[in-house]
Amino acid sequence: MREDRVFWTILSAIVILVLVAGAVVALRSNARPHQWQYRADESKPENVVYNAYVAALYDDVDRFLSYFATPPYGDQRPKIVHLHVEFTRTGELRIGTAVVEGETAYVPIYIVREHPEPLLGQRIHVEVRRIRLTRQNGQWRLTQELPGIYPEFEAIPIPVPPHPSAGNDNSTPQGGD
Amino acid sequence: MRNVQRVYIYVMAYASLIGVIAGLINLVQILLRHLFQFGFEVEDFALWAGVLVVTFPLHVGHAWWMARLVREEEERRAALRKLYTYAILTLGTILTASSLYQLLQTVLSPALGSKIDDLTVWELHLLEMVTVLLGGLLLLEYGIIIIRQDHDFGQEVGWAAIWRRLYIFLVGISGLYLSIRGAIGVLQMGYFALLPPVALPGLPTFLGPWWAVPLAKHLATLLTGLLLWRVGWFWEAQWSRASAPAAERESLLRQAYYYVGVALGLSVFLVALAYLFRQGLLWLFGSMRGPREEWWPSLSLALSALPVGLVVWLGYRGQILPEQHPPKEYPSLVERLYIYIASAVGLSVAWLGIVNIVRVLTRALLWETASYSLTTEWWHKPLATGIALSVVGLPTWFWHWRQAQQWIHLPHVGLRERTSLLRRVYLYGFALVAGLIVIVDLSRVAQQVWLWILGVESQKLWGEIVNASGPALTAFLIWVYHMQVIVTDARVQKQPDMLSEEDVEKLQAEKEKLLQRLKEIEDKLSAMQE
16 A cells, blocks of 8 residues: 555545644634623523523533523422533524513524434434523523533432441340340 | 464454453543543453453463464465454454544534534543544554565465455445445535525524534545545555456456445436436426425435446446456356346336336226325326336346346357356246236235125225236236246257357367377377388
8 A cells, every 4th residue: 555645645635634623623712612602681582592501501500590480400409510511412503583572582493403314415404492581570581491401410319228237236136045 | 283273373362452452442541531530430440451461461472372383384374364364454444444533523523613512521532532543553553564474465375365355345345335425425515505405594503503513424434435445446456457466356356346336336326316307207297395404405415426326336337347258258257246136126126116107007097986085196206206216227127137138149158147046046036026926916806806796895896906907017027028038048958059168168178188089099100100
């Protein structure tokens, strides 16, 4: 293979591509989750949804939960300790413009998913989810969970039963008169 | 005795080598996780450190044993040694290719705009892939060192040569498949750039463009595939040269490499063509409805597969054309296998298409009698599918079957082809399947006729005839054609003046012997006269 120019050209192209792609990743600010900015204007329902995602990205549990009208994910016992935003399960997530109906607002979320076909090519699927918000004390608050966010709950310590041999001296009567 | 010893040494050396590589890769990955503050897995560390401690000295010991044995010429040329070498290269290739794919995908996805879940996890994953890549490259280098030591690359004989050819064949064909897959994917993404598969409102993207991850996957597949493909193509082309040893030039695996390439390219091209033809007909019938995301992904896939399949087909066909047997010689096994398989696939596809067309026609003719509640569009899909399959299948069958029919008319070898196992399997296979379909479908019709005669269930009569007549009629025609070919073959075999190639060879040998004897007698006579 030493004398095969085509092979070495392909290999060189791969190495150059990896280096260039690595440099692009290092330079791209939006590749890093911590570069996300909160939107200041929370009077718009879509900005509330957006900020809830940003809070989840920062793993800011308190701020994330503050965007909900009632605590999501059950009664939060055990407590949520971390938030995971699963990008790999979603191809693209777009937050649409809200439709306000009095004290209720609906924000469409477009989730684009790509499913590889078994042999060749891929299928594209778009799921539209309408997220419901309600106005609470003049502020828009979410009334349902957001897609793509997975909470990690505090581990509940499992009570360990005492070892059978632990209390033998006191509890087991010794035989013999 | 020597072979038993070899089996022991090479199996032990290979098993211990796997242990060494697995131990090294896992230990480095555990240390990397520790460096990235993901904790230190004590149990895993102990496991892989234990594996490395046991397998490393074992491998060194057996490698030393091998190095002593390899001083002998016989050992260097042993088939088991080559199996060991190419098993190392195969493992190295799998590790290198899979990690290279993962590495490319991991780097390209965020470079194209997709968001990284966790930068630390991403960096760790990247380094883990680099570790596997280095492990794979280490194995490849190890295998290449053994090949260099043996000094017989390309000159092996028997099984020793087969292991090398098999490795190159597998690398080349898997590379070709990955390249086709990747190229089609990249082209499809290009079509999506021109016309997106989904009509999304122009809103800000939250997680990055949806196409970043699939495009990265396809580019990674294409580049990894091209690298593997080139290894196969380079070596097979080296042995295509006139200066190459005849054993290499004529080897079955080398021929199979090119014919598999032709078959892959042709299949991709024809499937795409059939799909485009079907969609075109549906569009003509006015049946292309529904949202864009329902039809555009499949249509763009076919539009991408068409040029890729064509390039592969023509490229590989260009390689085999100069190497095909001269017109008057008997073709190789691989060539014959290819021709019969391609004929069988072509005929099966055309058969399926014709059944669809005949079903539509019989239903159209008999629908009033059958009293079916038919909508106006009931015939669109089966007719479009039927025509598309027939248009693609019939020329494929005709083109290849004509070649097989030409062989039976070759002087001296025609009879050999008529009696060949491949031809018989093909002919009797189709005759059997067609015959069974005729039996089943005609029995269904006969059952309904009997019920009608007996005054029971007469309503189903026309329905059964409509359903069964299409397949039965097509199968009957196919059965008749193949039976006629079988009968002709049998009749020609019985003709006394027709000699098989084997008979001709025997007679030639006998003639040579007699001429030799005659020459000896003449020499003796002339010696006596002198």
